[in-house]
Amino acid sequence: MVRRVLSLTSGRIAVGILVLIALLAVCGPWLAPQDPLATSDNTLASASGAHWLGTDYLGRDVFSRLLDGSRVSVLGSLEVALMALVVGAVPGILSVYSGRVFEWLTLRLADTLVALPFLLFAIAVIALLGNGITQAMLVTGALVSPLFYRVSRAATLAVARSPYVEAAIVSGASMGWIVRRHVWVKVLPPIAVALAQTIGVGFVIVSSLTFLGIGVQPPAPTWGGLLASDLGYLSHQPWAPVAPALLIMVTVWACNLLADAIRDVSGEAGRALVNQRKARARTGTSAPVSVGGSR
Numbered sequence: 001m002v003r004r005v006l007s008l009t010s011g012r013i014a015v016g017i018l019v020l021i022a023l024l025a026v027c028g029p030w031l032a033p034q035d036p037l038a039t040s041d042n043t044l045a046s047a048s049g050a051h052w053l054g055t056d057y058l059g060r061d062v063f064s065r066l067l068d069g070s071r072v073s074v075l076g077s078l079e080v081a082l083m084a085l086v087v088g089a090v091p092g093i094l095s096v097y098s099g100r101v102f103e104w105l106t107l108r109l110a111d112t113l114v115a116l117p118f119l120l121f122a123i124a125v126i127a128l129l130g131n132g133i134t135q136a137m138l139v140t141g142a143l144v145s146p147l148f149y150r151v152s153r154a155a156t157l158a159v160a161r162s163p164y165v166e167a168a169i170v171s172g173a174s175m176g177w178i179v180r181r182h183v184w185v186k187v188l189p190p191i192a193v194a195l196a197q198t199i200g201v202g203f204v205i206v207s208s209l210t211f212l213g214i215g216v217q218p219p220a221p222t223w224g225g226l227l228a229s230d231l232g233y234l235s236h237q238p239w240a241p242v243a244p245a246l247l248i249m250v251t252v253w254a255c256n257l258l259a260d261a262i263r264d265v266s267g268e269a270g271r272a273l274v275n276q277r278k279a280r281a282r283t284g285t286s287a288p289v290s291v292g293g294s295r
Contacts, residue, residue, distance in 0.1 A: 001192070001262070007265070011257075014257040029068050036061065040055065057233055066244060069220075072206065072220070077201075080202035085191070092106075095107070114146045119140075122205065122209060126214055133209070137206070147194050159183050189262065192266075197255065200256050203255070207223055211227055
């Protein structure tokens with residue numbers, strides 16, 4: 001699947017952007033040219049050689065704070081996505097094979113979680129447990145998990161009644177072996193699509209919370225926090241919110257683009273892509289490959 005995704009222009013663009021964001025999260029604090037917490041008298045300065053994106057209202061270097069704050073956004077979005085994956089995908093697969101009682105309970109729980117406003121619950125959890133982003137992201141991931149539950153359940157139902165799964169059951173294969181050997185291969189592509197989309201949703205959630213000043217103790221830099229602080233001084237620096245807003249928008253766009261690319265190369269479209277390439281390799285032609293929905 002990775003090769004198929006990278007064979008699409010949209011897939012290469014999305015992976016390239018997300019790899020760059022990941023590198024910023026890992027190396028950003030060391031790449032920052034100045035101390036992101038150091039204040040100075042040079043407040044609200046314009047962009048210059050010393051300050052590539054200028055300074056904020058306390059004289060701190062905006063570019064350094066932008067690099068240092070990337071780690072919080074990336075880690076928070078991954079916490080949301082991984083928590084949702086674990087809480088949602090496993091019960092979704094097991095609900096098909098674990099009896100009607102377990103199926104009914106998990107369906108009702110998923111319906112309940114869908115109705116809950118996850119952003120408000122994240123704020124409530126922070127109010128109860130303290131101003132920390134990790135606990136808020138874990139709770140938010142649990143509230144987003146119905147997406148993975150329904151995706152994995154639908155994909156498992158499509159496989160559960162297939163002849164090869166029924167033959168494995170008749171032959172005495174264990175349920176764990178059937179899930180690992182047959183079910184997981186079919187469930188993985190739609191789960192990968194949901195995971196990419198959820199990472200984008202996680203970026204929006206982290207940015208929203210930090211924009212409101214929730215989850216991270218000041219003066220720690222975050223993309224949302226930079227956006228909020230810049231909005232208070234638009235009369236002096238009308239361009240200041242562009243950099244953090246652009247980073248958030250491009251990252252979420254790349255996550256959605258990656259989800260579209262995974263969807264385009266999985267299922268029938270993916271098989272058509274492979275077959276067309278094999279046919280082109282046999283004939284030695286260089287005709288362009290056209291796959292419905294590819295980007």
